[in-house]
Amino acid sequence: MAGGALPGFRDFYPDEFAHRAHITGAWREVARRFAFVEYDGPPLEPLDLYTKKSGEEIVGQLYNFEDKGGRQVALRPEMTPTFARMVSARANALRKPVRWFSIPQLFRYERAQRGRLREHFQLNVDIVGEPSEVADAELLAVAIGIMAELGLGPADVRARVSDRRLLNGILAALGVAGDALGVAYSVLDKAGREPEAVARERLAKAGLHDAGVSAVIDLCAPAAIDRARQTLGSEPAVRESLERFDRYMTHLASLGLSAWVDEDLSIVRGLDYYTGIVFELFDAKGELRAICGGGRYDALLNDLGGVDLPALGFGMGDVVLGELLRERGLLPNAVGSGADLFVIGGPGASADGMAGALELVAALRRAGLSVDHAMSEDRYLAQAPRNQFESAKKSGALAAIYLDEGGLVTAKGLAGKLADAPVFSQARDAVVAADTTAIEGLQAFVGALRAAAATQP
RNA sequence: GUGGCUGUAGCUCAACUGGUUAGAGCACCGGCCUGUGGCGCCGGGGGUUGGGGGUUCAAGUCCCCUCAGCCACCCCA
Known part of the structure; x- marks a missing residue:
């Protein structure tokens, strides 16, 4: 197909972004649990940051070009040189051991293959200033902790x-x-x-x-x-x-x-x-490329940044890991909008018209709820109610909410059968006026639905 | 950078040995069954068959080039 992403680059549609977020979320969660703190650097660096140490032949693997100021630059192919520069610049001020992590998007100009693209996200976890092999054990524990967090075990x-x-x-x-x-x-x-x-x-x-x-x-x-x-x-x-x-x-x-x-x-x-x-x-089957690799590089900071500190670290890419998780069915299922509430028409809709709907939408959002709606006067006021429920359900919202008779707003859960659907009503005026009791009631109702949804397969 | 395989709607696939305006399911949009039962029915949008050139009365189908994807090298993350 013409007009797609560049070769080796990925478009992340919401489903794919959810998978990516699942992985990066596990990275952050485990890094936090191990008391590492996050940093980042520029995605574009001077070319010689990479050629200085690795020689000119590495240029063939780099995504490099000349910028409008005539500078030779490259999209970062790895994080270590940036990390080394940052640590070296403040080596004396940093409390040791340094325990930092980053999730950079890295680039290489190479022929794309399975598990190997021109761009990927890579967790980098590094420890600086600790020569003990306890630190080596700690580092591997982070990598394995991530596997466990994602649902993988020693058999995987x-x-x-x-x-x-x-x-x-x-x-x-x-x-x-x-x-x-x-x-x-x-x-x-x-x-x-x-x-x-x-x-x-x-x-x-x-x-x-x-x-x-x-x-x-x-x-x-x-x-x-x-x-x-x-x-x-x-x-x-x-x-x-x-x-x-x-x-x-x-x-x-x-x-x-x-x-x-x-x-x-x-x-x-x-x-x-x-x-x-x-x-x-x-x-464990040995079918894929390495998920992660790392180790101790005690001389590198000295070579790159002129600071003599022991260091160790690893990199873990999202591509191979994502393939493994997909094979094992460990990626989250696709979700809809994930909105809490979807505002639709109801018996009281015609009285206040679109204004009534928008006032309700705005009030619910001010209360911190995630709210979707039809965004069309035709659908809100004229569409058959069953079709409105259908739309609300397809959107992925937890509940539909509408202006009911008697000046009430009524929310109805959208999961499962009608007979079982939980219902919750509040005075419309109280909700729009942000009355604490009314808002808390709605929030509790939504919270219960969310908890119920979380236990579904 | 080298070699092999593949390329039809958003997705999964059809289209006999080249033969009329390239089809289906799912998805999407609209409507209906006057409040949704993971239903049903009706209708709709969407493909210059990856792109370009060639052979032929006629090409999705054959040939060449190109681009992209997959696989194996190379190299590594």
Whole structure:
């Protein structure tokens, strides 16, 4: 279809926006529960904020252009450089540890695919100034807490954890060095996605002998860390990292997260700025891309902002997570307007005409209620009542309200059958005059309907 | 950036080997059954069949280009 959104960009119709709000709402709620505070930065940044550290080749992945002032700019592809700048600028003034989160919309100029668009929303959660592995456990607890908040369990989502320092120690103990080191990282990163034979060939080509090749291949297995505990525990290069990693696992257990977590040395995380414990969240079936990834990057703030503070964080996108929730039927159903009340005509409608309806609408809204109505004199005064009820019902409103006989306004619930529909009447003049008792009565009536609707499937 | 598959109303799909003004259900709008029973009935709007070019008496149907989507690479978020 012509005239749609740009490739890789999404239109959020109300139904889709409700899904997005469901996800971002869970992000905010859990971040708040973990005592993180929200920040944001500009969506458009100087291009060199991203090229300075990553080199010119990253420009191919950026949504960049020259602005009218001749500046080279880019839509932000990630939040970390902005975050690093903001923290660095006030590093001395900020109370440590810093615990911040943000929900930026990020952009990349890449070919769109499933789970991978040119734009997405990504929760960023970061901790700065805390070297203890308790902070690492806390960080993963946030990510898992979000999964639980959205209705996902350990059978749906797995957290895979590793430690770059531990991996480095193990590789050193195995005698992997030089060119082979980079290849070993690549092989681990691609574990399960490339044939073992190809991996072996690449390792051999990098100068490893058969025993070394097999040793690296074995690291891809889930039990690799356990094996290292037994065979390499006494190696000085490994022991310290192993002890730290074990403390981390103990903290996760104390936080009640053991059921979610798998040790897995093949979690390397693409970019090499990670320096310690790293993790990723995947759907348990392994069909989708990673839901979330993060870890410790103790050197990055120094590199980007010139401030030497330990830091760790993760990013969690809305696209893959949304797909998983959709598959599991965990996204909220579509709703109508969600209005509390829909004003329609009634026996008393003709007496006061449209003015009577609008005065009632205005009074109800001043009382804080959400109010919809037909916005047409024809429909209000002339349309058959049953059709007006039909319209009110289709709008998604909880109740219809109309000018009744005897100077009353009557509200009638729209869910279920007529015989069961709750009814509530008040003197019209009292409602329009904002009489406290009348308004509170209506609010209580609406509140009861809302509570009843919330228990429906 | 490379390769493969797909592209008909808002959605799900029809249209025999190319053959009259491209149909249906759902959704939407209006009306009716003089107060809604997740009903019913009548009517309506909406597609230059993704776009462009070509072959043909005739193209949604065949060919080419292009755009978009999906998938696999690449890369990562």
